[in-house]
Amino acid sequence: MSAPLRIDRTESVETWTLDLPESRNPISGADMIDALVAASDRVNRDSDVRAVIITGAGSAFSSGGNVKDMATGEGLFGHAPHRQRTAYRDGIQRIPRALWACEVPLIAAVNGPAVGAGCDLALMCDLRIAATNAFFAESFVKLGIIPGDGGAFFLPRAVGAARAAEMALTGDRVDAATALEWGLVSRVVEPDMLLEEAHALARRVAANPPHAVRMAKKLLREADGRGLDTVLELSAAMQAVAHQTKDHHEAVAAMLEKRSPEFTGE
Numbered sequence: 576m577s578a579p580l581r582i583d584r585t586e587s588v589e590t591w592t593l594d595l596p597e598s599r600n601p602i603s604g605a606d607m608i609d610a611l612v613a614a615s616d617r618v619n620r621d622s623d624v625r626a627v628i629i630t631g632a633g634s635a636f637s638s639g640g641n642v643k644d645m646a647t648g649e650g651l652f653g654h655a656p657h658r659q660r661t662a663y664r665d666g667i668q669r670i671p672r673a674l675w676a677c678e679v680p681l682i683a684a685v686n687g688p689a690v691g692a693g694c695d696l697a698l699m700c701d702l703r704i705a706a707t708n709a710f711f712a713e714s715f716v717k718l719g720i721i722p723g724d725g726g727a728f729f730l731p732r733a734v735g736a737a738r739a740a741e742m743a744l745t746g747d748r749v750d751a752a753t754a755l756e757w758g759l760v761s762r763v764v765e766p767d768m769l770l771e772e773a774h775a776l777a778r779r780v781a782a783n784p785p786h787a788v789r790m791a792k793k794l795l796r797e798a799d800g801r802g803l804d805t806v807l808e809l810s811a812a813m814q815a816v817a818h819q820t821k822d823h824h825e826a827v828a829a830m831l832e833k834r835s836p837e838f839t840g841e
């Protein structure tokens with residue numbers, strides 16, 4: 576059996592492809608959960624990885640939970656109520672925890688439908704680009720369930736409380752153009768240009784000093800919902816570290832000397 580997550584590397588950029596196209600790339604299976612968590616933990620320890628693109632194989636980004644397993648009560652969905660809660664915590668909820676803690680910038684290249692937990696997977700990323708044929712659906716309510724994998728946390732942060740409520744309470748689809756209007760994605764491109772655009776964006780991120788990028792991402796995450804004084808104190812502490820890096824000194828020297836910098840991650 577092939578791995579559920581295909582990982583490719585081009586210089587300092589990795590592409591993680593959800594590789595279960597025959598079932599539209601569900602992420603509720605134990606193998607996929609383990610693979611995403613392991614990949615996130617690995618890049619946290621690898622300073623040579625400066626950006627990650629997440630996309631789906633085939634026609635879908637991700638169908639989220641495996642509905643066939645829900646129907647038959649298998650895998651994640653085959654437990655008594657008191658054990659189902661633990662199964663979620665020890666199962667699919669490991670993904671949002673891992674990706675929230677991932678220090679490397681994550682770019683979702685949404686190549687098709689992003690449904691349920693698949694929509695939430697895109698929201699877990701820092702940046703999102705969608706193909707024109709993509710759509711997003713926080714569709715749990717259509718199946719008589721709730722966003723169990725972090726959607727209630729991620730969705731309002733992406734589109735605001737009112738639009739998050741509309742998506743979660745209706746379960747309706749949001750097409751790519753509306754997603755762009757709502758700020759759910761930063762750009763929409765033709766399907767055959769999606770990965771090229773995602774890689775171009777990843778290279779722009781990866782061109783910067785990696786420690787500064789990782790700390791900036793961490794600061795953006797930590798700043799959400801905190802008071803100004805707390806954010807300023809954390810910013811001062813991180814800035815003190817950044818000022819001592821060789822990449823900072825190289826960036827300043829290159830700017831003054833009017834040349835391209837060469838960053839080493841030191």
